[in-house]
Amino acid sequence: MCLPQMLSLPVLRAGFLTRRGVLGLATVRAAHSHGGHVAIQDDMSVPHYHDKRNYPLPDIPYRRDLGADEKALMEKQKGSWKELSNEEKVALYRIKFCQTYAEMNRPSNEWKTVLGFTFMFLGFTGLIVAWQRYYVMPDKPHTLSDEWKAKQLQRMLDMHVNPVEGLSSKWDYDKNEWKK
């Protein structure tokens, strides 16, 4: 794996800052026998390799120490590229880069986890709200009883509320019922 890959997530948003080496990369290793953890920082005064979605040119090639075959390949690529086979081209790519864009952008199943937890927490919240509604909230105002609401509606019809397009326009005053 491209080791700096995970840690470069916050770096992704500040691509140009990385090139100036402002942000520090830290790896945590246990350094003392009593279990204390000391964060050892990588040297940010030299360029690092990062795979970035929004910028295709990492600062340095991925592989620096090359075997004999790879060194020979690097020499061969200085000539005409038509003489390179497809495997050699892929090998040259893998020397320069860690992941392809396709591998970088590969889909994951994280959305299922996210959705699952979201729904679980919503459900739990619903339980809390229900308990609250039953044990904590006071009684509803008396004006929300069915009897009061019926009297309220009758008074609104008596007053001819919204007679053109609204409530009273739907009421048949001659037959004393809702219009069909």
Add this chain to the structure above:
Amino acid sequence: MSSLLPKPQLRGLLGKRLRFHVVGAFLFSTGSAAAYKFGVAEPRKRAYAEYYKNHDPIADFEALREAGVFESVKPKGK
């Protein structure tokens, strides 16, 4: 060498996008204005005209009076 890809469109990208969106915005805005005018505004104007064509305010007042919603005038029975 694998098969050559067709050369992509390199020029006029902004112009093409602007034309598409300007036309779309114009159509969308005039369309929604027309839809509102003929779906909401005109029927409402007609509804009001119909209501007030044969509207008798005195009879309306008497009906309200009988229903007992006024405080200054009581229904005729009292």
